[in-house]
Amino acid sequence: MLLRSLLCVAALCLAAAENGSRAHYVGGTLAALAANTEGRVSAADGASFEFRSRPAMIRVPYQRVNLLEYGQSVSRRYALAILISPVLILSKKRAHFLTLGYQDDQGQQQAMVLRLDKSSVRAVLASLEARTGRKVQYLDGEARKAGGG
Numbered sequence: 850m851l852l853r854s855l856l857c858v859a860a861l862c863l864a865a866a867e868n869g870s871r872a873h874y875v876g877g878t879l880a881a882l883a884a885n886t887e888g889r890v891s892a893a894d895g896a897s898f899e900f901r902s903r904p905a906m907i908r909v910p911y912q913r914v915n916l917l918e919y920g921q922s923v924s925r926r927y928a929l930a931i932l933i934s935p936v937l938i939l940s941k942k943r944a945h946f947l948t949l950g951y952q953d954d955q956g957q958q959q960a961m962v963l964r965l966d967k968s969s970v971r972a973v974l975a976s977l978e979a980r981t982g983r984k985v986q987y988l989d990g991e992a993r994k995a996g997g998g
Contacts, residue, residue: 869893870969874900875946877961881905890963892976898949900961907961909951911980916950916960919974920988945970949977 869889874882881904888902897908922944945965953959965973974985987993 869899869901870973871966872900872969873964874902875962875964878959879905879907879961881907890965890969890973892973892980895980898977898980900963909949909961913951913953914949914977914981914983915952915958916948917974917977917981917983917985918948918950918988919970919985920946920948922946943967947973947977 869891872888872890874884874886874888876884882900882902883904886902886904888900891899891901893899894908897910898914899909900907945967947963947965947970949961949963951959977983978985
């Protein structure tokens with residue numbers, strides 16, 4: 850059972866690493882990216898984590914990562930409930946956020962907040978934990994369940 854779980858996580862990590870996963874740069878300290886920039890994250894490179902977008906490609910060496918934080922934002926679907934059906938007010942939309950803290954080449958602390966796709970959260974978190982040697986800090990119990998922690 851444990852072996853099967855490990856193989857499943859490894860397969861998810863490889864799938865996420867090959868093509869990268871969709872993500873949005875929500876904000877942080879990077880001047881090269883505007884808030885809400887769409888791109889792809891990848892852990893395919895054995896030396897660094899990448900966020901690729903049209904304006905820039907950000908590479909963060911794994912050994913410089915000093916913070917991995919994962920949380921969720923939950924909101925009700927009020928607009929859809931008004932337009933389509935009141936039953937939709939019972940459904941929730943979850944946004945998945947990864948905060949990556951690291952030191953840049955000049956020794957300055959930097960941070961990136963990324964909104965990840967629901968389907969890639971576990972693979973990205975598992976890849977980052979394995980490559981950086983750091984544990985992901987979960988912001989609440991729901992985030993821990995969604996992130997597999």
